Amino acid sequence: MNITVCFDKLDPAPWVKALQLALPEARVSAWSPGATQADLAIVWAPPQQFIDEQPALQALFNIGAGVDALLKLRLPAGLQVVRLDDAGMSVQMAEYVCHAVIRHFREFDAYDDNAKAGQWSYRKPRNRADFAVGVMGLGVLGERVAKALQVFEFPVNGYSRSPKQIDGVRCFAGQAQLGEFLQASRILVNLMPLTPETEDILCRATLSQLPRGGYLVNVARGRHLVDEDLIALLDEGHLGGATLDVFRTEPLPAGHPFWQHPKITVTPHTSARTLREESVAQMVGKIHALQRGEPIRGVVDPQRGY
Numbered sequence: 001m002n003i004t005v006c007f008d009k010l011d012p013a014p015w016v017k018a019l020q021l022a023l024p025e026a027r028v029s030a031w032s033p034g035a036t037q038a039d040l041a042i043v044w045a046p047p048q049q050f051i052d053e054q055p056a057l058q059a060l061f062n063i064g065a066g067v068d069a070l071l072k073l074r075l076p077a078g079l080q081v082v083r084l085d086d087a088g089m090s091v092q093m094a095e096y097v098c099h100a101v102i103r104h105f106r107e108f109d110a111y112d113d114n115a116k117a118g119q120w121s122y123r124k125p126r127n128r129a130d131f132a133v134g135v136m137g138l139g140v141l142g143e144r145v146a147k148a149l150q151v152f153e154f155p156v157n158g159y160s161r162s163p164k165q166i167d168g169v170r171c172f173a174g175q176a177q178l179g180e181f182l183q184a185s186r187i188l189v190n191l192m193p194l195t196p197e198t199e200d201i202l203c204r205a206t207l208s209q210l211p212r213g214g215y216l217v218n219v220a221r222g223r224h225l226v227d228e229d230l231i232a233l234l235d236e237g238h239l240g241g242a243t244l245d246v247f248r249t250e251p252l253p254a255g256h257p258f259w260q261h262p263k264i265t266v267t268p269h270t271s272a273r274t275l276r277e278e279s280v281a282q283m284v285g286k287i288h289a290l291q292r293g294e295p296i297r298g299v300v301d302p303q304r305g306y
């Protein structure tokens, strides 16, 4: 079995080494133009040239949860696309989101400012029931986030394309219930896959339906969000703030208004990092399952886009 590794902006060498160790029977190598045909590929945002030059591939393993970069390519029909499911990402996502939600709810930024000014001053405790958190996207990561938020007793709403049931979560589904979901959520957490239907979904028309003082946490993709609409709603006072981990252009360009906006917290796409050891173990398990002809989790439906 030949396995090729092709990454955009990431050194493939440690992955080749780890995969080779875990799969001694395979031949694992980093792809370069003109490389020999492989049976399987481990990829992150590969170029179209890679796909065109590797017609013998049976499956592509994406080393992330989001497959939007991959599905933009022309892929041969029948080529299986497999994404990481969890592999150590969901606990990171849960801690990132809970941190952002709790920092906002408990007003820790204001306490930091007070501390810097040498001020010992209390803020009036807020009512948790007024801070329902709406988790948009209830896949592996979204469900874990929703459950983690419940530990802190926030009311949790969930929104997905097709109906889902999660204990203790008020679930909404489909376009028809989007408005109701937004109006019921003071803090909106975006964890949706990026597809043609969800691109630009966080815009004035949707974000203005959050209650006044609403807060946005975007941990999915920058292209879900219309940047100017967010800034306008923050400046008009309809929204109270945002924590953004993902951006239309990454790295976020110097001079972008998000950097300096007083109500926006920026982090560098770090909410849930791909962990090499966990990811390799998961992919190797799936490769063995495929060899045995068994079904695997995380196979992407290209029509749906996730």
Ligand code: OXD
Pocket (backbone or CB within 6 Å): 063, 064, 065, 066, 067, 272, 273, 274
């Ligand atoms: C992913 C990401 O898709 O890191 O996994 O954004």
